[in-house]
Amino acid sequence: QKPFQKGTLYHLEVEKIRDCSGNLVELPETLRFALPDSVAPEEVVINELLYNPRPGGADYVELYNRSSHVFDLSSLFLMHRDTSTLSLTHPVRITALPRLFFPGDYCVVTPDPDAVQTQYFSCDPASFLSVAHLPPLPDERGNIVLTNTQMQVIDEFHYDDAMQFPLLRNTEGISLERIDPDAPASDPFNWHSAASDAGYGTPGIQNSQYSPPGEEDVRHLYTEPEIISPDNDGYHDVLHIRYQFDHPGSLATVTVYNAEGQLIRIVANNYLLGTHGDIVWDGLDRYGQRPPTGIYLILVEIYDLQGRVKRYKRTCIVAGRRG
Numbered sequence: 001q002k003p004f005q006k007g008t009l010y011h012l013e014v015e016k017i018r019d020c021s022g023n024l025v026e027l028p029e030t031l032r033f034a035l036p037d038s039v040a041p042e043e044v045v046i047n048e049l050l051y052n053p054r055p056g057g058a059d060y061v062e063l064y065n066r067s068s069h070v071f072d073l074s075s076l077f078l079m080h081r082d083t084s085t086l087s088l089t090h091p092v093r094i095t096a097l098p099r100l101f102f103p104g105d106y107c108v109v110t111p112d113p114d115a116v117q118t119q120y121f122s123c124d125p126a127s128f129l130s131v132a133h134l135p136p137l138p139d140e141r142g143n144i145v146l147t148n149t150q151m152q153v154i155d156e157f158h159y160d161d162a163m164q165f166p167l168l169r170n171t172e173g174i175s176l177e178r179i180d181p182d183a184p185a186s187d188p189f190n191w192h193s194a195a196s197d198a199g200y201g202t203p204g205i206q207n208s209q210y211s212p213p214g215e216e217d218v219r220h221l222y223t224e225p226e227i228i229s230p231d232n233d234g235y236h237d238v239l240h241i242r243y244q245f246d247h248p249g250s251l252a253t254v255t256v257y258n259a260e261g262q263l264i265r266i267v268a269n270n271y272l273l274g275t276h277g278d279i280v281w282d283g284l285d286r287y288g289q290r291p292p293t294g295i296y297l298i299l300v301e302i303y304d305l306q307g308r309v310k311r312y313k314r315t316c317i318v319a320g321r322r323g
Contacts, residue, residue: 006035009070009102036072036100039148043067044076046146046157046185047106047178048194050116050201051137054173057119058112059137061144062203063094064105066181071101073129078109079145080135081156088145090135099129108203109134116203119173124204157185165193165249165272166305174200177207179248192248195274208274209248220244223298227317230283230290239316241267241279241300248275250304256281256316257297264291273302283318293320 004010012031019025048062061078065071073094080090094109101107106127110116113128135144141160147153164171175194183190194200198208221243225236241254254267267281281298285291300312 004035006037007069009034032102033100034070034102036075036098037069039071039075039154040067041152041154043069043154044071044101044146045155045178045181046144047181048175048201048203048207049137049144049157049159050173050175050203051142051159052139052161052172052174053115054119056115057173058110058115059134060108060110060116060175060203061134063101063107063109063146064178064181065101065103065107068103070103073099073101073107075149076154077147077149077151078135079147081143081145081158083143088147088151091147092131092133092135094131095129106204110203116201120199120201120203122198122202122205122208127204155185159191160188163188163191167251167270168193168272175202177202177209179207179209180212181210182212193272195248195277196268196272197277197279198274208277211246211248211275221300221302221312221314223314223316227319228283229319231320238283239281239298241281241298241314242277243273243279243302244276245273245302246275247304248273250302252279253301254279254281255299257299258291259295259297261297264296281316291318293318 010033014027017025044063044065047064050060053059074097076094078092079088082089108128109131111131111133113130117123117125143158145153146155159176161171163176176191177194179190179192192209194202195208202208223239223241228236228239230237250273252271252273253269256264256267258264264285268279296316296318298314298316303309
């Protein structure tokens, strides 16, 4: 009975809707909608970029709505800036059909959503939008510009392959993630290679290297469960080594030793970590065999380019089959 208002998020609940044959139609529990606002600079930001895909893959640009407003993605364009003339070229409309972009949501723009979703397990398929092509994204260096329909720049990112983690031998298929969406895209220290344990890309979900400022200095690592039984029965088959750190760019080496100090398995070697994640030991030795029951030492060495080294020692019991 009242006109819809901008700045208000509405929820529609519909029950027991039937089609023409009388069948119940399955719908989400609630449908959300709003009247979209116009986008101001840096309310939507370029949050992740894959410019050098693996064979069979595709480039993608991830956007993040860091504001408290709802926008229409059809009012946004991706463009390329000609660095010699500073003009904007190669405009690509994100979508021709209206699509609401809610606060805290991600949108992944790519020519081939299926290829990206196949290569990256840390993703949200619902956040993908398909376009015929993206503006040019050279492998060595380039830029991507987000504008509105008035060609006002909303966000702009100039990337260089040298911004990737320096110890990576090959950056193919590794995205650059924005560490803090509230910090400027122009700050090269606000970007980092996606973590190994996230599959080197997180399209449509929170970045593996996400680390907003002001958070407590957290350096935390633990393992679970205490007892594993690698018998593939679905119950405590693997050991999870979970970590949380206050900064990106750390490497990890994880080794497993038996009670006599003999090396059983190198689980990870120079593994690029995110700010949080999970490394898994499948409970097998280096020959792919199940080790004898007993107590095992998990040695985790964390180090970074500044020469800081932290060692964690944890224990795990490998048990036999239940019952």
